[in-house]
Amino acid sequence: MEDWLIGQALGSPDMAAMFAEMCERLRQCQVPVDRVMMAWSTLHPLIQAETAVWEHGSELQHQQIAHTEAENEDWLRSPVRAVLMNKEPMMRRRLTNANAPFEFPMLSKLSDAGYTDYFILPTEFDVPAFPDETATTGIIVSWATRAENGFSDDALMALQYIQKRLALAARATLEGQISKTIAETYLGRIAGNKVLSGQIRHGDGETIDAVIYFSDMRNSTAIAESLGPDAYLTWLNTYFEATAGAILEQGGEVLDFIGDAVLGVFPTDEQSLSSAVAKAIAAADDTRTRLRAINADPGCGRPLRAGIALSVGSVMFGNIGVPSRLTFSVIGQSVHAAARIESLTKTVGAEVLMTGDVARHAGSRSRPAGAFALSGFSEHQPLFILE
DSSP states (O other), X not given: OHHHHHHHHHSOOOHHHHHHHHHHHHHHTTOOOSEEEEEEXXXXXXXXXXXXXXXXXXXXXXXXXXXXXXXXHHHHTOHHHHHHHHTOSOEEEEOOOTTXXXXXXXXXXXXXXXXXXXXXXXXXXXXXXXXXXTSEEEXXXXXXXXXXXXXXHHHXXXXXXXXXXXXXXXXXXXXXXXHHHHHHHHHOHHHHHHHHTTOOSTTOEEEEEEEEEEEEETTHHHHHHHHOHHHHHHHXXXXXXXHHHHHHHTTOEEEEEETTEEEXXXXXXXXXXXXXXXXXXXXXHHHHHHHHHHXXXXXXXSOOOEEEEEEEEEEEEEEEEETTEEEEEEESHHHHHHHHHHHHXXXXXXXXXXXXXXXXXXXXXXXXXEEEOOTTOSSOEEEEEEO
């Protein structure tokens, strides 16, 4: 068991699957566990914590708890919460006396289900927690058995011994997951994976071909002045949900937020140009649908509008800056051209403008808008409106 957990710590296991296999292995070692729950906090923009519940003979239950979820009554009256809040080193309750008063409803449920002994043990990691630096991160595990006499002293010692090894494997796994989450959240999936794979030197990068999506909010300066910093930040995030959210929903990559502009790409290295264009057009349509829904809300107050440019080109994707402070960004004439095309949406009175390479795949939804000067092109380029 110990060697197996060390092997898990050296790999990249799935936390819930590793936990479930450990429980099965404990039973094979004659440790009488019948129900085990493990909870752990994580660093993720959507997920605050995760739990896994294993019961002998049943399917593993794995739950992710969002930051926005309210604390329900079960959690508020949970013995696990009591251990965490009171910073108790452990809690043990014998469950065989059906007439004994139990201070937590969970204990009564376990007793009625035939469990005889219940043991909670937290294991802290010696690092600051997030976002509250006064707490610590780690795992907390509750162990329950149906053995007639509950857990023996030897079984309790075995569980405490194993939990420390489990915590080591969990910590290594969580740190790897957190690193990946941070890289992908702040850099994007493509850039994050490149950084984690070792492309961290000044100048590391490559050229990729992609369909480019560029969007900018209309009247942002006036809106920022009228709303003030806090309200404008909320407004800006609403705009990003409509634009960047649509890019991600359609399988694209958000490369950068440039003030109140969004730069996204649909790379063609893993798909055909027609497929990438179709996804980019779908993202533009999705953005417009989301904006209409926002503006239809009576509480909106002011219209949220944006211009969108779709083009095809090559972009340089890599590390720029100085060696001690880098960012993984995208540069090139195609990016400048996309920004110029977006600015022309106001000139021609269109929500979405696209280049000829994109328009050829849009069929009857494409309407000529005229020819315009674009950065990087010696001649005026024809642009098209997406109906």
